[in-house]
Amino acid sequence: MRDNTVFKNGLKELNIDLSDKQLEQFEIYYDMLVEKNKVMNLTAITEYEDVLIKHFLDSLSVVRSEKARKLLSSSCKLIDVGTGAGFPGIPLKIAFPQIHVTLMDALNKRINFLNEVISTLELKDIEAVHGRGEELSRKDLYRESFDICVSRAVAKINSLSELCIPFVKLGGFFIPYKSGSIDEELEEGKNAVHKLGGHSTDVVRFTVPMSDYERSLVVIEKKSNTPAQFPRAGGKVFSKPL
Ligand code: SAM
Numbered sequence: 001m002r003d004n005t006v007f008k009n010g011l012k013e014l015n016i017d018l019s020d021k022q023l024e025q026f027e028i029y030y031d032m033l034v035e036k037n038k039v040m041n042l043t044a045i046t047e048y049e050d051v052l053i054k055h056f057l058d059s060l061s062v063v064r065s066e067k068a069r070k071l072l073s074s075s076c077k078l079i080d081v082g083t084g085a086g087f088p089g090i091p092l093k094i095a096f097p098q099i100h101v102t103l104m105d106a107l108n109k110r111i112n113f114l115n116e117v118i119s120t121l122e123l124k125d126i127e128a129v130h131g132r133g134e135e136l137s138r139k140d141l142y143r144e145s146f147d148i149c150v151s152r153a154v155a156k157i158n159s160l161s162e163l164c165i166p167f168v169k170l171g172g173f174f175i176p177y178k179s180g181s182i183d184e185e186l187e188e189g190k191n192a193v194h195k196l197g198g199h200s201t202d203v204v205r206f207t208v209p210m211s212d213y214e215r216s217l218v219v220i221e222k223k224s225n226t227p228a229q230f231p232r233a234g235g236k237v238f239s240k241p242l
Helices: 005-014 020-036 048-064 066-072 089-095 108-120 157-167 183-195
Strands: 077-081 100-105 126-130 146-152 168-179 198-207 214-222
Touching: 005 048, 020 048, 020 089, 020 108, 048 066, 048 089, 048 146, 048 168, 048 198, 048 214, 066 146, 066 168, 066 214, 077 089, 077 157, 089 100, 100 108, 108 126, 146 157, 157 168, 157 183, 157 214, 183 198
Parallel strands: 077 100, 077 146, 100 126, 146 168
Antiparallel strands: 168 214, 198 214
8 A cells, every 4th residue: 555645634734524435546547657657658647656746736825816616616617728647637526425526638549548547536427538629619519618727837828818719708717727937828818818808807826735836826707708709719828828
């Protein structure tokens, strides 16, 4: 049995209570992650304690935003754009089983891995969708239909807003996970956030539990519908950010 004291202490700091079953789901997810990582590129972080802190606790630390904590305590619909190996979407689904989660990634190999995780952990109300955010948010099924959109380590706020805000319902929230100093990035992203119907309400800055890793969450509320011309096609989201 591995020593997960660091994880338990971090959970306490975040005020998240997990059952033995949920703790076991995290253990199984860790095993699947490092096993699959031998044959495909999922993560550079593989040491047990590092994964507990830098992936699991970091993903869960979105609860540092009181708005996010409130939504996650309800049966909200959450989308994780550019989820990769499932961060932050899978830890959030394990810790808050009543939420509905859509994991989205442009790489099908990662989606296949996520489907294995979903089935092994017997997670319900969760789907892994293959595709690019800027294409899928044009579909009625996904457009403006989520209470909360999260995204970690995918792009800068200007491009990321065009990828993510179209998925969010009016009154819902887009919360990108950011690290270090983000003032300049935030300033550069203001125009995009505004044009897409968002309004930056606050930035929550903290240190990830059991580490000295500085994290910022930008809490963006959707105040008006995203105009139909967004997101733009042909790679403009990245080559010519708003
Ligand atoms: N969110 C995960 C994490 O924090 O560990 C993965 C981060 S990884 C650096 C970026 C992920 O975003 C990759 O899995 C990539 O395939 C995905 N991605 C990049 N552009 C995307 C897009 N336009 N739509 C959907 N996924 C995208």
